[in-house]
Amino acid sequence: xxxxxxxxxxxxxxxxxxxxxxxxxxxxxxxxxxxxxxxxxxxxxxxxxxxxxxxxxxxxxxxxxxxxxxxxxxxxxxxxxxxxxxxxxxxxxxxxxxxxxxxxxxxxxxxxxxxxxxxxxxxxxxxxxxxxxxxxxxxxxxxxxxxxxxxxxxxxxxxxxxxxxxxxxxxxxxxxxxxxxxxxxxxxxxxxxxxxxxxxxxxxxxxxxxxxxxxxxxxxxxxxxxxxxxxxxxxxxxxxxxxxxxxxxxxxxxxxxxxxxxxxxxxxxxxxxxxxxxxxxxxxxxxxxxxxxxxxxxxxxxxxxxxxxxxxxxxxxxxxxxxxxxx
Amino acid sequence: xxxxxxxxxxxxxxxxxxxxxxxxxxxxxxxxxxxxxxxxxxxxxxxxxxxxxxxxxxxxxxxxxxxxxxxxxxxxxxxxxxxxxxxxxxxxxxxxxxxxxxxxxxxxxxxxxxxxxxxxxxxxxxxxxxxxxxxxxxxxxxxxxxxxxxxxxxxxxxxxxxxxxxxxxxxxxxxxxxxxxxxxxxxxxxxxxxxxxxxxxxxxxxxxxxxxxxxxxxxxxxxxxxxxxxxxxxxxxxxxxxxxxxxxxxxxxxxxxxxxxxxxxxxxxxxxxxxxxxxxxxxxxxxxxxxxxxxxxxxxxxxxxxxxxxxxxxxxxxxxxxxxxxx
Numbered sequence: 001x002x003x004x005x006x007x008x009x010x011x012x013x014x015x016x017x018x019x020x021x022x023x024x025x026x027x028x029x030x031x032x033x034x035x036x037x038x039x040x041x042x043x044x045x046x047x048x049x050x051x052x053x054x055x056x057x058x059x060x061x062x063x064x065x066x067x068x069x070x071x072x073x074x075x076x077x078x079x080x081x082x083x084x085x086x087x088x089x090x091x092x093x094x095x096x097x098x099x100x101x102x103x104x105x106x107x108x109x110x111x112x113x114x115x116x117x118x119x120x121x122x123x124x125x126x127x128x129x130x131x132x133x134x135x136x137x138x139x140x141x142x143x144x145x146x147x148x149x150x151x152x153x154x155x156x157x158x159x160x161x162x163x164x165x166x167x168x169x170x171x172x173x174x175x176x177x178x179x180x181x182x183x184x185x186x187x188x189x190x191x192x193x194x195x196x197x198x199x200x201x202x203x204x205x206x207x208x209x210x211x212x213x214x215x216x217x218x219x220x221x222x223x224x225x226x227x228x229x230x231x232x233x234x235x236x237x238x239x240x241x242x243x244x245x246x247x248x249x250x251x252x253x254x255x256x257x258x259x260x261x262x263x264x265x266x267x268x269x270x271x272x273x274x275x276x277x278x279x280x281x282x283x284x285x286x287x288x289x290x291x292x293x294x295x296x297x298x299x300x301x302x303x304x305x306x307x308x309x310x311x312x313x314x315x316x317x318x319x320x321x322x323x324x325x326x327x
Numbered sequence: 328x329x330x331x332x333x334x335x336x337x338x339x340x341x342x343x344x345x346x347x348x349x350x351x352x353x354x355x356x357x358x359x360x361x362x363x364x365x366x367x368x369x370x371x372x373x374x375x376x377x378x379x380x381x382x383x384x385x386x387x388x389x390x391x392x393x394x395x396x397x398x399x400x401x402x403x404x405x406x407x408x409x410x411x412x413x414x415x416x417x418x419x420x421x422x423x424x425x426x427x428x429x430x431x432x433x434x435x436x437x438x439x440x441x442x443x444x445x446x447x448x449x450x451x452x453x454x455x456x457x458x459x460x461x462x463x464x465x466x467x468x469x470x471x472x473x474x475x476x477x478x479x480x481x482x483x484x485x486x487x488x489x490x491x492x493x494x495x496x497x498x499x500x501x502x503x504x505x506x507x508x509x510x511x512x513x514x515x516x517x518x519x520x521x522x523x524x525x526x527x528x529x530x531x532x533x534x535x536x537x538x539x540x541x542x543x544x545x546x547x548x549x550x551x552x553x554x555x556x557x558x559x560x561x562x563x564x565x566x567x568x569x570x571x572x573x574x575x576x577x578x579x580x581x582x583x584x585x586x587x588x589x590x591x592x593x594x595x596x597x598x599x600x601x602x603x604x605x606x607x608x609x610x611x612x613x614x615x616x617x618x619x620x621x622x623x624x625x626x627x628x629x630x631x632x633x634x635x636x637x638x639x640x641x642x643x644x645x646x647x648x649x650x651x652x653x654x
Contacts, residue, residue, distance in 0.1 A: 133484040149479075149483060152477060152479055154476050154477060154586065155476075156460050156620075157459070157623050158620075158623045160620050164584070166584050166617035167585070171577075184617075257493050260489075262484040287508065290490040290511075291508075292485055293483075293490060296484050
């Protein structure tokens with residue numbers, strides 16, 4: 001039996017690959033552009049061809065590979081290894097990924113959604129420290145999460161476990177969410193959400209930003225601009241970040257009081273704000289934790305950045321093998 | 328191999344027993360008082376003796392029993408089958424239940440906390456409908472929960488998963504909770520919590536209750552009194568129940584957006600308010616659900632009442648056997 005795993009992180013812009021040993025050694029990483037034209041019909045064959053070419057070019061041996069794991073956007077049927085409704089890939093119809101990959105490689109193929117796979121990546125080789133009880137929350141354009149409890153990645157009855165972005169945190173003056181409801185965490189704690197909070201703060205107060213860069217942006221600032229200004233001492237920007245941290249801390253406390261995690265990992269683009277984010281977030285999170293949950297829980301920044309997806313996709317093969325053998 | 332299970336529900340007042348077949352047929356149920364005197368040192372030997380006597384009296388055959396399961400208050404070490412800090416049993420020191428039961432019966436012995444065990448009971452033979460994704464929330468003196476996701480009862484790193492009673496739901500005018508923090512669900516959604524809300528409503532408004540029974544209670548009313556008055560059309564009582572339902576619905580939505588359950592079961596003494604409770608709760612719950620979570624989730628009242636504990640304790644033997652064999 002081999003000791004290598006292929007991980008694939010399928011995204012709307014690029015498709016990333018990694019060849020990883022079962023011990024977590026990354027042997028090789030590469031990427032190709034995602035060709036979403038023609039209803040995304042080239043995507044799967046491009047991925048298959050790229051693996052074959054790269055293995056040939058680098059003299060790798062497919063015989064050493066145990067299986068292939070993939071993180072994908074869209075609605076995933078994990079059992080049948082299909083995807084539907086991945087709109088950033090132009091995949092509106094059902095895509096039979098499992099069948100295509102197994103025909104091409106005669107290797108077991110597993111898939112899960114991108115947040116779950118990234119959680120497995122951080123758990124295996126990143127901030128999750130191989131804990132059986134860890135939560136990964138990713139703050140990007142939206143807010144997603146992957147939840148590992150008692151060693152199991154949680155899915156729920158329709159695979160929607162971990163919809164942390166849609167936990168209600170604002171009840172009075174709540175922003176409308178793309179999901180159709182109001183006051184979702186995503187409307188105040190994603191990159192877009194931080195901009196929402198900043199624009200509302202500008203409207204509601206007579207104060208304005210003092211930071212010269214932020215002023216120069218006019219109405220066209222980003223979450224990073226707000227974070228940078230807050231770090232430089234801009235008072236209104238800091239108030240916006242405090243509000244963001246308060247909501248995020250509250251939602252994380254809900255997850256933690258529910259799941260009693262050992263480690264809570266914050267990833268995604270917004271987490272690049274680094275220790276400043278963590279310092280703001282910690283008190284807001286901890287004040288809402290049940291004492292026993294507080295004692296056993298640590299809040300950490302993600303460590304793998306964009307590699308969490310490919311590494312987690314490789315980890316998925318390990319996880320699924322272990323689980324399948326156990327069932 | 329046998330086909331019978333013994334379930335024990337250990338409480339501060341009484342200790343309930345059930346003999347159940349693996350098919351869920353209840354062969355016999357009985358109970359004894361819990362003797363908490365002398366630091367609770369008689370409790371375990373009383374239970375062991377009662378099982379022996381009852382089996383002898385009824386001509387049951389211990390050879391047909393697969394294992395013994397128990398739900399207990401206090402902090403439980405599931406692996407070592409010990410309890411500490413069960414103050415309503417006067418158990419302040421470590422109790423070696425697993426050892427004592429195994430020495431007495433030479434049968435596998437499993438234990439878990441009372442809310443988890445009640446969840447397994449409702450899942451097996453009650454409103455949980457044997458679903459692999461169900462949440463049980465019990466509203467009594469406090470608020471507890473047992474969470475089953477993807478077929479697993481969740482525990483977390485220190486066994487504190489499911490501390491639903493300590494999810495923060497009130498942020499402004501928050502009651503202090505016995506746990507040390509503020510605004511916990513338990514302070515507004517337990518039997519005590521509903522009384523808290525009613526007393527605050529009386530203080531904050533010039534209105535008073537109109538219901539004659541409630542007026543006669545003076546300041547000494549119960550959650551049931553409030554529910555009864557609300558059902559009879561007392562306006563202030565109905566406002567109190569609306570507020571309770573709003574907080575409970577919010578907290579349940581946090582659990583559901585996190586775990587994507589198929590069935591959410593409401594049990595405990597407060598759930599005796601029946602369909603009126605469910606009708607108040609449903610809109611408050613559903614408006615906070617992510618659409619895919621809403622589509623797949625049903626809110627139900629518990630069906631087993633006080634028997635959930637013993638039945639769930641018996642179910643624990645099944646669950647642990649299946650899980651142990653799988654690991």
